Amino acid sequence: MKTKICDWCGQEKPRSEFAKMHPSPDGRRSQCRDCRKLMRRQGAEFMREYKKLPSDEGEPWQG
Numbered sequence: 001m002k003t004k005i006c007d008w009c010g011q012e013k014p015r016s017e018f019a020k021m022h023p024s025p026d027g028r029r030s031q032c033r034d035c036r037k038l039m040r041r042q043g044a045e046f047m048r049e050y051k052k053l054p055s056d057e058g059e060p061w062q063g
């Protein structure tokens with residue numbers, strides 16, 4: 001089974017756990033469904049803290 005490592009939680013998951021996104025090299029987003037669900041529930045500020053991103057880093061899930 002093809003797997004992919006989530007950019008946010010760092011867990012290796014099956015490709016099917018990643019939403020499709022055509023412009024990316026492998027046609028999948030780099031965040032797993034769980035992380036994206038969490039992001040939608042908790043909001044951008046929470047995810048910025050979760051990823052420990054500097055506030056000027058922008059929104060990593062966009063694009």
Ligand SMILES: [Zn+2]
Binds near residue numbers: 011032
């Ligand atoms: Zn994840």
